[in-house]
Amino acid sequence: METGTSRVKRGMAEMQKGGVIMDVMNAEQAKIAEAAGAVAVMALERVPSDIRAAGGVARMADPTIVEEVLKVVSIPVMAKARIGHYVEAKVLESLGVDYLDESEVLTPADEVFHIDKREFTVPFVCGAKDLGEALRRINEGASMIRTKGEPGTGNIVEAVRHMRFINSQIRKVTNLSKDELYNEAKTLGVPYELLLEVHELGKLPVVNFAAGGVATPADAALMMHLGADGVFVGSGIFKSDNPEKFARAIVEATTHYTDYKLIAEVSKNLGAPMKGIDIATLTPAERMSERGR
Amino acid sequence: MKIGVLALQGAVTEHIVSIEKTGAVGLPIKRVEQLEEVQGLIIPGGESTTIGKLMRKYGFIEAIRDFSSQGKPIFGTCAGLIVLAQRIASGEPGHLELMDITVARNAFGRQRESFECDLEVKGINEAVRAVFIRAPLITEVGPEVDVLTVYNNEIVTARQGNLLVSSFHPELTDDYRLHQYFADMVQAVGTANK
Numbered sequence: 001m002e003t004g005t006s007r008v009k010r011g012m013a014e015m016q017k018g019g020v021i022m023d024v025m026n027a028e029q030a031k032i033a034e035a036a037g038a039v040a041v042m043a044l045e046r047v048p049s050d051i052r053a054a055g056g057v058a059r060m061a062d063p064t065i066v067e068e069v070l071k072v073v074s075i076p077v078m079a080k081a082r083i084g085h086y087v088e089a090k091v092l093e094s095l096g097v098d099y100l101d102e103s104e105v106l107t108p109a110d111e112v113f114h115i116d117k118r119e120f121t122v123p124f125v126c127g128a129k130d131l132g133e134a135l136r137r138i139n140e141g142a143s144m145i146r147t148k149g150e151p152g153t154g155n156i157v158e159a160v161r162h163m164r165f166i167n168s169q170i171r172k173v174t175n176l177s178k179d180e181l182y183n184e185a186k187t188l189g190v191p192y193e194l195l196l197e198v199h200e201l202g203k204l205p206v207v208n209f210a211a212g213g214v215a216t217p218a219d220a221a222l223m224m225h226l227g228a229d230g231v232f233v234g235s236g237i238f239k240s241d242n243p244e245k246f247a248r249a250i251v252e253a254t255t256h257y258t259d260y261k262l263i264a265e266v267s268k269n270l271g272a273p274m275k276g277i278d279i280a281t282l283t284p285a286e287r288m289s290e291r292g293r
Numbered sequence: 294m295k296i297g298v299l300a301l302q303g304a305v306t307e308h309i310v311s312i313e314k315t316g317a318v319g320l321p322i323k324r325v326e327q328l329e330e331v332q333g334l335i336i337p338g339g340e341s342t343t344i345g346k347l348m349r350k351y352g353f354i355e356a357i358r359d360f361s362s363q364g365k366p367i368f369g370t371c372a373g374l375i376v377l378a379q380r381i382a383s384g385e386p387g388h389l390e391l392m393d394i395t396v397a398r399n400a401f402g403r404q405r406e407s408f409e410c411d412l413e414v415k416g417i418n419e420a421v422r423a424v425f426i427r428a429p430l431i432t433e434v435g436p437e438v439d440v441l442t443v444y445n446n447e448i449v450t451a452r453q454g455n456l457l458v459s460s461f462h463p464e465l466t467d468d469y470r471l472h473q474y475f476a477d478m479v480q481a482v483g484t485a486n487k
Binding site: 001002003004005007008011012014015016017018019034037038039040074075076093096097098099121122123251252255256 | 339462465466
């Protein structure tokens with residue numbers, strides 16, 4: 001009997017495919033998310049848009065909130081640790097969290113090194129803007145990748161950019177000859193073996209979700225159309241006028257992302273989505289997607 | 294021969310790949326009408342609460358009960374096992390309630406307790422690699438149920454007529470024998486109907 005194997009950790013992410021993972025700040029929101037059909041919840045002290053508004057250093061959530069959420073739902077519970085913050089990750093693992101997000105939404109604890117995720121029993125998800133970042137995180141032990149997008153903006157443009165870019169880089173790698181892969185590995189700053197795997201599979205060796213800016217059912221469906229395996233919704237649900245309805249609508253739009261009539265139907269009378277931010281108004285320092293390499 | 298995989302949420306593509314290795318055609322099923330095109334159905338792993346909710350919403354409860362009543366085989370893995378069970382140990386309502394078993398959800402604990410090991414399955418030569426992810430267990434079986442695998446005195450694979458269930462995920466390995474076992478069940482029904 002072996003726990004924490006790569007197959008067990010990556011397999012956990014496979015089971016989340018086609019689903020929606022929702023940010024929640026307390027037990028009550030977690031129950032709403034579960035009732036709406038979320039495949040997992042991300043337990044947080046503040047959603048990304050509030051983190052932006054508050055400023056200062058954003059850290060791992062208070063363990064009380066995480067424990068509270070673990071108690072009330074039967075779906076998996078995820079939580080965020082700062083980039084490079086080994087101890088926050090170990091603390092969250094000890095609480096029984098099912099999946100860790102080494103996340104750029106929080107203020108990085110290390111500007112060079114990420115957590116060595118291979119030595120954890122619990123799987124990790126990490127953000128990526130391009131194939132190099134995705135494969136470096138996988139090499140460090142990440143079992144799931146998500147686009148970084150631009151969290152807390154309610155603006156899908158960065159998530160679209162990252163998903164398109166990763167997929168176009170994968171298409172390129174698929175078409176390279178084997179001897180060209182050595183140089184490409186060097187250019188991307190990734191191990192040759194991992195790049196060879198992408199070359200052979202025609203996709204990442206782990207599940208790839210969309211995250212960072214999903215605000216409406218149509219946004220979720222767009223990311224699925226672009227090839228995402230599933231969707232994270234952060235501020236989009238509990239910063240909207242009617243979280244329950246929004247959550248259900250996003251779940252259905254993700255499952256039936258090519259059924260436009262259905263998306264029209266679930267999008268009716270949803271009330272206002274989160275307000276959102278034009279990315280162009282953000283200074284480089286305010287861009288969370290620039291954190292981590 | 295075509296075998297469908299219920300594609301509302303979960304590990305759909307892995308099952309399609311495994312089915313195609315047995316020589317059958319795999320078809321993702323998103324709408325109830327598509328059930329008419331297939332002779333067998335797999336309900337994959339995923340989140341049983343999500344899959345159950347979407348099944349209800351899109352009319353799959355009645356449609357799959359009807360599919361089963363025609364004797365067409367159904368194979369449920371992990372979440373698929375939960376939705377096929379007549380009873381859920383926590384007392385929460387069941388979904389399809391087709392198979393005479395009681396199931397305990399997340400019976401091994403949280404993700405950190407998820408594991409893989411080798412197990413003997415009745416009817417299959419040599420052990421299979423079994424991957425358990427936040428897996429359920431079968432805590433009780435009715436008289437019609439044939440127990441195929443026991444792990445630490447707990448039931449993890451079982452069959453009742455046209456219904457096959459497994460707590461673990463054969464679709465996450467490149468061992469296709471359990472899918473072959475199911476494909477043979479589907480084939481046998483097809484032959485009997487000719």
